[in-house]
Amino acid sequence: MADGQDAPKAQASAGNSDWAIEVRGLKKTYAGTKKSPPKEALKGVDLLVPRGSIFGLLGPNGAGKSTLINILAGLVNKTEGTASIWGFDIDKNPRMARASIGVVPQEISADVFFTPLEGLEIQAGLYGVPKAERRSMEILKRLGLEDKADAYVRMLSGGMKRRLLVAKAMVHSPPVLILDEPTAGVDIELRKQMWEQVLELHEQGVTVILTTHYLEEAQELCDTIAIIHQGNVVTSQPKHELIASLDQKMLMIVPEEPLETVPALGDLCGAEIREDGALYVSYKPSQTRVADILNAINAAGIHVKDLSTVEADLEDVFMQMTYGSDG
Numbered sequence: 001m002a003d004g005q006d007a008p009k010a011q012a013s014a015g016n017s018d019w020a021i022e023v024r025g026l027k028k029t030y031a032g033t034k035k036s037p038p039k040e041a042l043k044g045v046d047l048l049v050p051r052g053s054i055f056g057l058l059g060p061n062g063a064g065k066s067t068l069i070n071i072l073a074g075l076v077n078k079t080e081g082t083a084s085i086w087g088f089d090i091d092k093n094p095r096m097a098r099a100s101i102g103v104v105p106q107e108i109s110a111d112v113f114f115t116p117l118e119g120l121e122i123q124a125g126l127y128g129v130p131k132a133e134r135r136s137m138e139i140l141k142r143l144g145l146e147d148k149a150d151a152y153v154r155m156l157s158g159g160m161k162r163r164l165l166v167a168k169a170m171v172h173s174p175p176v177l178i179l180d181e182p183t184a185g186v187d188i189e190l191r192k193q194m195w196e197q198v199l200e201l202h203e204q205g206v207t208v209i210l211t212t213h214y215l216e217e218a219q220e221l222c223d224t225i226a227i228i229h230q231g232n233v234v235t236s237q238p239k240h241e242l243i244a245s246l247d248q249k250m251l252m253i254v255p256e257e258p259l260e261t262v263p264a265l266g267d268l269c270g271a272e273i274r275e276d277g278a279l280y281v282s283y284k285p286s287q288t289r290v291a292d293i294l295n296a297i298n299a300a301g302i303h304v305k306d307l308s309t310v311e312a313d314l315e316d317v318f319m320q321m322t323y324g325s326d327g
């Protein structure tokens, strides 16, 4: 990192781009060893992250998410392609590119020797933020840790330690923050707290990119979603478009009388009776019309008491996009 005197101010002198992150044709092949062959972890990734978005990077284990993040963070060298952060090319302008990004790691590795305030000051020093420009207390306050500024880190709760990691990633005021699995292994209450934190950062103007295993999390938080699978980006679009693009819908039919057996509805849709006693029929709108399903229901002698559609969710999209995963 910089040597101390003049911290690059990425936010003030934003690069010339509409994108927070712009990745083109990015490839990464890890060298092989005697025991394992070379591994092509990224096979030509194109990715555009809009400024101001909460961007979800999803994919099964081994898809290439960490590799991509580590290249952006300057921790792994790419093999081919280009990447820019806030308009700064990671090869041509590495210092500004790094100053534009903060990465919150997955692991909680608490600094037992320093208080939160000291830890932030040290981190700011590593990033070359001059003393007069440091905002350690302000950042701690922003993350609800101001009364813990001088506490022993080991006395902090799990949630506070995670927030401290976010605080550390913010010391140089990067416009882009990457959170790697921010809620892996935390309980529901803590997850909700982290979500609120992410939304607050977003409201403050930070572009947030998060990787997550929890599709519910991406569905709840993200406005744009990319799915990586086996080193390729298989889709990247606004969440609502992504879900709407899925050619799969479900109809919930509540019968007048409880059903004993699933009626025969033809080859084009699948039906099951669930615990609530309703009949759930899944179908592809491109192949089957609701009217045809209702005709078949009628023909089976079922009287319909109530009828509603169930929207597809991100999980359906993910299953369809990553079918055949090796991870």
Ligand code: ADP
Pocket: 030, 031, 039, 040, 041, 059, 060, 061, 062, 063, 064, 065, 066, 067, 068
């Ligand atoms: P994800 O974060 O989506 O789980 P990774 O980027 O960690 O995926 O891994 C992508 C692929 O690259 C995997 O097959 C993984 O085994 C491989 N890989 C990751 N890091 C290394 C490395 N340092 N050396 C060799 N192969 C690696």
